[in-house]
Amino acid sequence: MITRRDFLKTTVKGIAGLALPVTAIEMVSPKMLLAAKGDRPKWGFIVDTYKCVGCGLCVKACKQENEIPFNANVTRTWIERYILMKDGKLFADTPKGSVAMNGFTTNKIDLGEKHHGETLYQEIKSVDIEKAFFVPKLCNQCANPPCVQVCPVGATYKTSDGVILIDRTWCIGCGYCVMGCPYGVRFFHPILKVVDKCNFCYHRISNGMKTACVGACPFGARMIGNLNDPNDRVSKIISTERVGVVKSEYGTKPQVFYIGLDKEVR
Amino acid sequence: MDLKSHVWRPLFVVIVLAASLLSVRQFIVPEGFGIIDKDVGYMYGYGRKGNIDEWKAYKVKFKFNNEYCKDCHSKNYEEMMTNPHAIINCEDCHGPALDHPSDPPKLTIEKGKVECLRCHLPLPYPGSGRANIRGVDPEKHNPDIECTMCHNPHKPKMEGM
Numbered sequence: 564m565i566t567r568r569d570f571l572k573t574t575v576k577g578i579a580g581l582a583l584p585v586t587a588i589e590m591v592s593p594k595m596l597l598a599a600k601g602d603r604p605k606w607g608f609i610v611d612t613y614k615c616v617g618c619g620l621c622v623k624a625c626k627q628e629n630e631i632p633f634n635a636n637v638t639r640t641w642i643e644r645y646i647l648m649k650d651g652k653l654f655a656d657t658p659k660g661s662v663a664m665n666g667f668t669t670n671k672i673d674l675g676e677k678h679h680g681e682t683l684y685q686e687i688k689s690v691d692i693e694k695a696f697f698v699p700k701l702c703n704q705c706a707n708p709p710c711v712q713v714c715p716v717g718a719t720y721k722t723s724d725g726v727i728l729i730d731r732t733w734c735i736g737c738g739y740c741v742m743g744c745p746y747g748v749r750f751f752h753p754i755l756k757v758v759d760k761c762n763f764c765y766h767r768i769s770n771g772m773k774t775a776c777v778g779a780c781p782f783g784a785r786m787i788g789n790l791n792d793p794n795d796r797v798s799k800i801i802s803t804e805r806v807g808v809v810k811s812e813y814g815t816k817p818q819v820f821y822i823g824l825d826k827e828v829r
Numbered sequence: 830m831d832l833k834s835h836v837w838r839p840l841f842v843v844i845v846l847a848a849s850l851l852s853v854r855q856f857i858v859p860e861g862f863g864i865i866d867k868d869v870g871y872m873y874g875y876g877r878k879g880n881i882d883e884w885k886a887y888k889v890k891f892k893f894n895n896e897y898c899k900d901c902h903s904k905n906y907e908e909m910m911t912n913p914h915a916i917i918n919c920e921d922c923h924g925p926a927l928d929h930p931s932d933p934p935k936l937t938i939e940k941g942k943v944e945c946l947r948c949h950l951p952l953p954y955p956g957s958g959r960a961n962i963r964g965v966d967p968e969k970h971n972p973d974i975e976c977t978m979c980h981n982p983h984k985p986k987m988e989g990m
Contacts, residue, residue, distance in 0.1 A: 616959035618947040620921050627925050628890050646954075666947035695954035711873045720876035723866040730880040733859065766887035778893025781916040782958055823956070 604789040605725045605818075606763050609797050609806065610699050612823040614784035617642050617697040619658065619666025624779030626664060628764060634661045637750040639761040640701040640776055645827050646672060649693045653827055654685070667697070698828050699785065701776070702727065702748040702761035703809065703817030710740035710749060710760075719758075725790075725818055726765055731757050745813045763787060790818070890925035893918055897926065908983045922982065942967060945976045 625640045626633055636659050644667055646654040656673035658665060671684040708727050711719050718734040721727050734757040741749045741758060752759040764774035768787065772778070777785045788797025800806065800822075807824035808817040821828075861878035864871055892898075898919045899906045909915055920926055922944055923936045951964025971979075 613956065614958050616948055616957060616962060617952070620947065624891060624893075624921070665943045667952060668943060668946040668950050670950075670952055689953050692954065694956050695952075696956040697954075697959070708873060717862065717875045717877070720865055721869050721873040722881055723868050723874075728876075728880060728884055730877050732880070733877055762884065765884045767889055769885045770889065772889065773893065775891050775893070778891055779918060779921055781918065781921065784958075 603723060603791065604768075605791045606704065606768060607725075607788055607790040607797050607801065608701070608704070608763065608819040609786040609788070609800055610701075610819065610821050611784045611786075612696055612698050612821060614782045615642065615697040615699055616782055616784075617644060617667040618781070619664055620779045620781065621699060621776035621785060622666075623664035624775040625761070625764075628767075628775035629759075631759070632753055633664065635753045636660045636663070637753065637759070638663050639748070639759065640699065642666065643698045643700060643828075644672070644695070645698065645825065646687060646695040647693045647827060648687075648691050650691070654687070655827070655829075694825075696823070696825070698821070698824075699776075700746070700748070700809075701819060702763070703746055703815065703819045704763060706816035706818060707814060709743045709745065709813075709815060713739040713743040715739065722765075726763050726768075727760075728762055728765060729758055729760065731755060734758055745810055745815065746817075890927055891920050892926045893920060895919050901930070905983055908981075912984055912986065914982065914985060940975060940977045942976055945980075945982075 619642060622638055622640055622642065625631065626638060629639055631637060631639060641657050641663060643655055643657045648654070654672045654674075656675065657663070658667065659673070662668075669684075670687055670689075672687055674683040674685055676683045704726055706725070708721060711721055711727060715737065716733060716735055718730045719727060719740055720730075736751065736757055738751065738758065741751065744760075749758050749760045751757075764772075764776075767774055774785075774787050777787050786797050786800075788795040790798045790801070792798060793802075801820050804822065806820040806822055808820060809824070809828060811817075859877055863875070863878070865874045865876050865878050865881070868874075895906065895909075895918060902919075906919075909917075909919075922939050924939070926936065927933060929936055945965075946967055948959075948962050949964050950967065953960045953964075976982075
């Protein structure tokens with residue numbers, strides 16, 4: 564049996580409950596969200612593999628700009644060469660060590676093996692090539708960076724503009740992040756004894772400049788832009804053209820997009 | 830409430846341990862450590878806040894703006910602009926400008942063969958812009974001398990030389 568008192572109480576509660584969601588839910592347009600974020604950039608990168616000629620000027624400029632030792636086999640960015648032969652064989656190499664900055668100055672391919680301490684090369688005849696191209700690589704500045712998650716000391720983190728930075732004063736050099744990165748972009752800095760990697764030249768992009776590699780490229784194969792700006796060249800290309808990311812199956816959500824990516828590219 | 834000593838004693842030990850741990854932490858954890866940006870959150874945004882400004886203050890070396898060179902080196906600039914090499918930045922061969930002309934007063938000039946071969950070694954790869962660049966075989970074309978002995982990189986065509 565329901566009393567008059569209980570009935571009124573439940574009714575008031577019910578009306579209050581119904582009224583709450585109506586006021587709590589507010590329609591938010593994507594434009595309003597963008598405005599709420601202010602004019603903060605979100606950095607994105609495009610690599611056009613058709614334009615890359617493998618000259619290595621980006622690697623050279625990056626090493627000079629970011630003070631990466633020239634002769635050690637470490638670099639923040641590099642170029643990979645892929646050669647698919649008519650018989651179906653695939654070759655891939657990248658200039659190493661002190662010649663990494665010189666680009667591809669030979670048609671011989673580095674087999675990545677050593678015989679009696681000598682690197683093995685294979686001569687490639689142009690007529691046997693089905694397709695061949697260059698793929699510049701750099702840090703993908705993942706939206707879900709596995710390298711950040713594995714850092715035991717909080718020495719690497721993501722900034723609000725989407726760049727993964729390394730705190731050189733706090734890195735203990737354990738190397739977990741080097742192992743965690745599926746793209747192999749992290750390395751141990753032989754002089755500073757901390758982990759290092761590409762940070763989109765954070766000192767340049769934060770001060771209105773382009774990254775050193777973008778500036779150095781004579782062919783316009785590299786572009787950096789603000790993905791929060793719908794009128795930006797890079798965000799326009801990403802939204803209207805066919806672009807791909809490397810190893811999307813890892814779920815890392817890379818912010819470096821490639822034009823002309825092929826299934827051979829690892 | 831009546832707590833016996835067998836409750837109070839271990840509780841006291843725990844409180845002292847926790848207090849000492851927290852006070853030691855105060856000294857060990859560097860300044861600004863915590864969630865850097867609430868938009869990024871705890872999972873990816875945990876670190877030392879001051880580090881962002883340290884990176885922003887990192888020394889810029891390259892200008893990558895040929896207009897910067899134009900006024901003083903107008904002859905070289907104009908020469909460059911008349912040929913396909915116009916797409917190459919001055920600093921690609923002359924190195925970072927840094928604070929030139931005050932520091933360093935003179936920039937390096939990289940004249941090595943490799944600077945030419947990085948584009949002009951023929952690699953006719955279909956699907957790459959490299960195929961469209963005119964190449965030269967360094968083993969057959971005057972192997973003993975530098976390219977710059979005959980070719981001016983600012984004006985690579987041999988006409989009028």
